[in-house]
Amino acid sequence: MDQPQYKLSYPQLGSYDIPIRHFVMHGLGEAYVAPPPMTKRTIEIGSQNSPDFVCAPFKCMMGCYIEALEKGANVLVQTGGTCRLGYYGELHEQILKDLGYQFKMLNITIARYHNLLGLYKGMKEIAPKTSLLKVVRALPATAKMVIQIDKTEDYMRQNMGFEKNDGDFERAHKEYLSRLRQAKGLKDVNRAYKWVMETMKQIPIKKPEHPLRVGVIGEYFTIMDPYSNHEIEAKIAKLGAEVHRWMNLSNSVVVCPDRSTIKKLKHYLTYDIRKFPSSIWHKIQVKQAGRYTKFDMGSSAISTIALAEEYAKRGYDGLIHVKSFGCTPEMDAVPVLHNISADYKIPILYLNYDTQTSDTGIETRLEAFYDMIEMRKEVTES
Known part of the structure; x- marks a missing residue:
């Protein structure tokens, strides 16, 4: 009996659909359906079919899934997260199936796949044509x-x-x-x-020799997806600022196991992913012992705090804190950011996003923030 033709899709997240597409096609040997670029329709259909209380990333992903299914996708990929997003895969799947869509869900979470070999077995279920050699070659x-x-x-x-x-x-x-x-x-x-x-x-x-420097910090999904944050990085840059943002996939996901642990390929494949060292976890450990917070508040909150202090120490002119409405870890980080702002005398613009946020409101606040830090820099240097 012939195997069904699988067509995989993953929600839009900046430019990362390109490497995901490459891995699916060359590593798994399956077709990839890229959801259309996010538009107002994506957000609307995502919101209409999501619980009111969930965060904006859930609704954005829901809209992307529906548009991908409309284009012919029959396998949806969910990577979970370190906050309640880690449970969203099951909720997305249940809602979409209640809506009548026929598909398989590849829910790649650390709770399900503790190591690379386990992850490969999970992929094999929806990509029977793949092999370990193909996966290794595509990585x-x-x-x-x-x-x-x-x-x-x-x-x-x-x-x-x-x-x-x-x-x-x-x-x-x-x-x-x-x-x-x-x-x-x-x-x-x-x-x-x-x-x-x-x-x-x-x-x-x-x-200029000493341009205005702005650091962007905040919640994982919204900070990395230009459509979700209304392209604030391009907007503040075009006002005349040098924009820095540490949070991306390279710094938070693409990590390597310690050299001492890779003695044999077999050991590498069965190495617990949760033990992979990365700079973000190092920052968490350092910051937890610091004066601003003693506990990990979940998701990207600790990295937000660590980065805010780091930018402040380096003399940045301002910070922009980005988060979706209802993001509890980032809400917990806000009082700490107030303390950092007061201690280092660095202005912070807080941008809170939901599916009703308008471009006009964001642009007005960005322009006012830029004017303020520009005047502040002129006074400081004079």
């Missing part, structure tokens, strides 16, 4: 895509506000992503990255 290009996308976008955020010709960086970035979509392996990935960095470094800019 380097996939990981490299994630890392290089983050490096490219870091460079953009820090320089696009000073370009002489409006839109040069965005055009180069768009072409870069187009080349990545056509990449078949690691050589193509590296070639695309080399091209985009050479191109961006040739873009004429007029950058």
Whole structure:
């Protein structure tokens, strides 16, 4: 009996659909259905079919799932999270099946798959054509895509506000992503990255010696998805600021086990994912022993606090705190951010998002914040 043709899909999250698509097609040997770019319709249908009390990321993901199913996807991927998002996969699945959609859910959570071998077995259920060799071969290009996308976008955020010709960086970035979509392996990935960095470094800019520097901190999903946060990074950059954001997949997900633990491939495959060291957990441990908080409040809250203090110590001119409405860990972080702001005399703009947030309101607040930190910098330097 022929196996059914599986078509996998994952919710939109910035530019990361490209490496996900590469891994699905080249590592799992299955078709990939990219949900359409998020629009007002995505948010509307996601909100209509979600409980009122859940956070905006849940509703965004729900809208993406529905649009992917409408395009023909029959396997939905959910990666969970370290807050209540870790339970959202089951809730998404139940709601969508109650709506009458026929599909399989690949819920990749650490609770289900403690190691890479367990994760591979889970993938095998919806990708019977894959093999361990295929997966291993696809991983380097996939990981490299994630890392290089983050490096490219870091460079953009820090320089696009000073370009002489409006839109040069965005055009180069768009072409870069187009080349990545056509990449078949690691050589193509590296070639695309080399091209985009050479191109961006040739873009004429007029950058002051000491530009305004703004750090963006906050909740994991909203901070990384431009549509969800109303493209605040591009907007504040184009006002004339150098924008920095640590939170991305490279820093929070793409981690490697300690060299001493990789003595044999078998050991690597059965190594508990939860023991992987990464810089974010190091920051948590350091910060938990600090004066601002003693306990992990869940999700990205501790990294938000650690990064806020780090940016403040480095003399940044302002911080923007991004979170979705109802995000409890980030709500808990806000009083601590008030203390950091007072101690280091650094202004913080708090942006709270829900599915009703408007572009106009965000732009007005960003412009006022920029004007304030610009005047403050002028007074300080005079």
